[in-house]
Amino acid sequence: MNKADLIDNVAERLGHSKKDVTDIVDAFLLETKKAVAKGEKVAVAGFGVFESTARKARMGRNPRTGDAVKIKATKLPKFRPGAEFKGVVSGDKKLVEPAAKKTTAKKASKPAAKKR
Numbered sequence: 553m554n555k556a557d558l559i560d561n562v563a564e565r566l567g568h569s570k571k572d573v574t575d576i577v578d579a580f581l582l583e584t585k586k587a588v589a590k591g592e593k594v595a596v597a598g599f600g601v602f603e604s605t606a607r608k609a610r611m612g613r614n615p616r617t618g619d620a621v622k623i624k625a626t627k628l629p630k631f632r633p634g635a636e637f638k639g640v641v642s643g644d645k646k647l648v649e650p651a652a653k654k655t656t657a658k659k660a661s662k663p664a665a666k667k668r
Contacts, residue, residue, distance in 0.1 A: 560572040588629055 553561075555577065562567040563573040584594045584602055594602040639645030 596634075598634055598636040600631055600637055603630050603632070604628065605630045 559570055559573050559577055560576070562568075563570045587594050588602050588604050589605055596602075602629045607626050607628060612621045612622050613619065613625045616623050628631070633641075636645065640647050
């Protein structure tokens with residue numbers, strides 16, 4: 553599944569327009585990227601944690617020449633899946649979809665009669 557498939561499935565499931573769902577998905581991804589780039593953790597309950605991890609500078613080897621090469625320190629994004637997500641993927645837990653919310657229209661109440 554790619555991003556377009558995700559947007560199509562969510563739009564169909566919730567009955568919203570693809571444009572609205574695209575805006576929501578893009579906003580989620582942007583805010584997640586910004587937070588992780590700042591060094592913050594983004595935890596989505598039942599899904600997992602997005603965070604950054606630091607790699608120290610180290611020495612490596614050029615595979616072609618065998619020369620020693622300095623590799624500078626860097627930060628990398630990391631995702632740790634949550635227990636529920638791991639359980640669903642491994643087959644230990646069943647995927648439970650939340651019940652669809654029913655929207656009920658409120659009846660218009662008549663304004664109280666004025667006393668004279």
